[in-house]
Amino acid sequence: MDRKEFVEKLFARAREKAGDAPDFACEACFGSNEEFEVQVKNGEIYQYNVSDNGGLGFRALVNGKMGYASTQILDEAAVDMLVDGALENAALVESEDEQFIFGGSERYPALKLYEPRLEAIDAAKKIEMAKELERLTLRQDPRIAQVEDCALFSTRAESAMVNSKGLDVSAKGNLLGGYVAVVARDGEKVNTGFKVFFTMNPDEIDLEKAAREAAQEALDGLDAVQAESGTYRVLLRNDVAATLLATFSGVFSADNAQRGLSRLKDREGEDIASACVTLMDDPHLEGSAASTPFDGEGVATVPKAVIEAGRLNTLLHNLKTANKQGVQTTANASRPGYAAPVGVAPTNFYFKPSGTDFEGMLEALGDGLLITELQGMHAGANPITGDFSLAAKGFRVRGGRKAEAVAQITIAGNFYEVLKDVEAVGGDLEFRAPGGSCFGSPSVLVKRLSVAGK
Numbered sequence: 251m252d253r254k255e256f257v258e259k260l261f262a263r264a265r266e267k268a269g270d271a272p273d274f275a276c277e278a279c280f281g282s283n284e285e286f287e288v289q290v291k292n293g294e295i296y297q298y299n300v301s302d303n304g305g306l307g308f309r310a311l312v313n314g315k316m317g318y319a320s321t322q323i324l325d326e327a328a329v330d331m332l333v334d335g336a337l338e339n340a341a342l343v344e345s346e347d348e349q350f351i352f353g354g355s356e357r358y359p360a361l362k363l364y365e366p367r368l369e370a371i372d373a374a375k376k377i378e379m380a381k382e383l384e385r386l387t388l389r390q391d392p393r394i395a396q397v398e399d400c401a402l403f404s405t406r407a408e409s410a411m412v413n414s415k416g417l418d419v420s421a422k423g424n425l426l427g428g429y430v431a432v433v434a435r436d437g438e439k440v441n442t443g444f445k446v447f448f449t450m451n452p453d454e455i456d457l458e459k460a461a462r463e464a465a466q467e468a469l470d471g472l473d474a475v476q477a478e479s480g481t482y483r484v485l486l487r488n489d490v491a492a493t494l495l496a497t498f499s500g501v502f503s504a505d506n507a508q509r510g511l512s513r514l515k516d517r518e519g520e521d522i523a524s525a526c527v528t529l530m531d532d533p534h535l536e537g538s539a540a541s542t543p544f545d546g547e548g549v550a551t552v553p554k555a556v557i558e559a560g561r562l563n564t565l566l567h568n569l570k571t572a573n574k575q576g577v578q579t580t581a582n583a584s585r586p587g588y589a590a591p592v593g594v595a596p597t598n599f600y601f602k603p604s605g606t607d608f609e610g611m612l613e614a615l616g617d618g619l620l621i622t623e624l625q626g627m628h629a630g631a632n633p634i635t636g637d638f639s640l641a642a643k644g645f646r647v648r649g650g651r652k653a654e655a656v657a658q659i660t661i662a663g664n665f666y667e668v669l670k671d672v673e674a675v676g677g678d679l680e681f682r683a684p685g686g687s688c689f690g691s692p693s694v695l696v697k698r699l700s701v702a703g704k
Contacts, residue, residue, distance in 0.1 A: 253280065256306075256324040261414050264310055264333045271312045275351040276336075277413035279307040280420075281588030286373065287403040290380045300373075307588035308332040309351070315340040316349040320589035350569040353415035355550035358543045359534055363423035365450045368404065371426065376402045380428065383457045387430050390465035393472070395435040398442070402428045405539070409588075417548045425450050425539045430460060434468035441657075443468030446682075450537045467622070471643060474657035477703040483618035483673075484661070484699045485611055485647065488680040490621050491691035495529075495599065496682065497631045497638070498665040499689065502529075502556055504571035505594040511634050513666060514565060522562045523669035526604070529557035531566065531582065533597035538681065540597045540688040546585035547592060554580055555602075557669075568594050584687075600690030603679040611676040611693045613650035619701065620645045620652060621661060636665035660702040671697040 251259075257278050268274040282304030289297040305322035310333070317340025321328040371379075380402040387397050403426070410420035427448025434441050445464035449455060486494065500506050507515040514522065523529075533551035535541050545551055547569055555563055567575070568583035571594060584595035612620070625641040632638070639662040646653040676692035 251324050251326070253324065256329070257412055259326075259329050260308065260332060263329050264308075264336070265414070267333050267337060268310065268312050273314060274310070274312055275414050276308065276310040277351050277411065277417070279309075279585060279588050280408075280410040280412075281305065281307070282408045284406045285403070286376065286405075287401055288373075288377050288380050289399065289401040290377070290384050291397070291400070293381055293384065295377065305588050306332075307585070307590070308336050309591075310336040310340060311349055311351050312337060312340050314349065315343040317341070317343065318589075318591055347570055348573055350547070350573070351413050351415055352417060352547045352549055352569060353413070354417040354419070354548060355544070358419065358550045361421075361534055361541055361543050362536065363421060363450075363539075363541055365424060365452070367452050368424050368426050368450065369406075371404070371452065376404065376426075379455075379457065383428055383430055383461060386458055386461035387432055387465055390461060391434070391469055393434050393436050393469060394465050395433045395440075397430060397432050399429065399431040401430075402426070407539075411544070411548045413548070419544050419548055421543055423450075423539055423541075426452070426455070428457075428460065430464045432464050432468045434465070434472055436472050439472045441468050441471035441474065443471075448539070450539070470645075471655045471657060474643065474655035476658045477619065477646065477656040477701060479703045480701055481698050482701050483615060484696045484701075485615045485618065485620045486691075486694045486696060487620065487622045487644075488676070488678050488691050488693050489682060490624055491601065491694040492680065492682040492689045493624055493627065494638075494665065494668070495601065495691055496687075496689035497627050498633055498636060499596055499599055499687070500633050501636065501665070502566050502596070503594045504565040504567045504575060507565055508571060508574060512565075513636065514562060518562050518564060520562055521560045522666070523557050523560040524672040525560040526675050527557055527560055527669060527672050528555055528602040529599070530554070530602050531556055531580070531596045531599050533581070535598040538598050538688050542597060545581040546583035547579075549579055549581040549583065551581045551597065556599075566594050566596055568592055596687050596689075598681070598688045598690065600679060600681065600688075601675055601692060601694065603677045603692040604675050606674065606676050608676060608678045608693055611674065611678075611695060612647055612652065614674050614695055615647050616650055618647050619656065620647050624661075636667070638663060638665065656703070658703070662700045662702070663696075668696055668699075673697050
């Protein structure tokens with residue numbers, strides 16, 4: 251059964267079984283995702299995965315309650331299964347929060363989310379690229395003992411939403427990326443390095459750069475020493491700052507705030523960060539897999555400054571949370587998959603960069619610590635209180651220059667306090683973690699963090 255015919259039968263059956271419910275509305279969300287990944291080791295294919303997943307998520311609003319059901323098969327049997335499942339699910343809902351099915355925005359942005367040239371890179375080429383990345387990494391230095399992991403991956407995703415109120419929107423996107431993890435060894439000294447990259451633009455693929463940066467990270471830490479315990483001014487490298495933002499991004503969710511899981515509830519309009527901090531959520535960012543013309547409820551997306559010059563402008567909302575707070579949705583409704591319920595999540599979430607390059611940020615630091623790696627994010631960070639205590643690596647910085655590498659240290663602080671203690675934000679914006687949300691940051695100079703070492 252084709253998709254259009256299936257939806258017509260689905261909506262008609264749902265209307266019939268919902269009876270005389272005055273608020274009845276329903277929605278179908280289609281999703282498909284093609285994924286490819288090849289891992290190589292010692293010049294040979296180590297693992298090879300190709301998947302093509304897709305299906306339809308259905309939700310129905312009946313008597314003020316929202317029910318969900320999903321299927322991977324579009325046939326006559328699935329029609330009744332979806333309708334019965336969604337209506338039964340709705341009947342079990344105990345929450346009194348008002349629910350919404352959205353009829354559509356006036357206009358939607360035209361975004362370039364799909365790059366046809368990526369499709370021209372076939373499996374054989376991706377395998378060769380993965381092998382080349384491994385070869386290039388091993389050639390960087392005689393002390394590169396081995397490549398632990400090396401892979402090329404690609405994804406292509408399509409989504410569409412149709413509902414009984416007239417909404418009909420769709421989008422598709424793709425990207426290609428890779429990663430390499432290396433081990434450097436010099437006598438008894440051992441250290442690791444890692445680099446990940448992803449892009450929609452084939453012209454931006456630079457395997458040599460990825461190999462060089464992964465190898466250099468491993469080599470730089472071979473002679474690491476343990477820093478002395480104390481309180482330091484700290485420069486968080488761009489990838490580290492992005493990782494910290496990703497870990498605590500949930501504090502900016504209105505849903506979390508309304509449930510008492512964020513300290514930012516009812517603090518819109520307050521200064522919660524240093525004046526040099528502007529935090530953007532930009533669903534229109536060019537070249538990102540997280541960019542989207544509409545959110546998980548079909549609302550047209552817009553870029554917004556969540557924090558602007560230190561002041562909290564807004565939390566991230568979907569229709570439900572916005573209604574509870576009496577504000578407009580920020581179009582941050584999230585549905586990670588066609589079968590997922592509606593939540594709240596950022597799109598491209600990042601600290602806005604300045605014009606200061608990395609070397610300028612080192613000079614601004616003067617004397618302190620440069621942190622280049624954090625470990626233990628899941629165990630050592632509390633996303634509700636903002637507290638963190640994390641294993642770290644990096645460098646001592648003296649007179650604005652990198653000095654000896656440091657390792658076996660722990661940095662501790664509180665994310666809310668870090669926002670207030672930012673002294674400067676760099677210009678070297680970098681994004682991490684492709685997928686439903688992308689997190690980015692330039693290097694960030696922090697006034698003080700506690701360091702446990704020797």
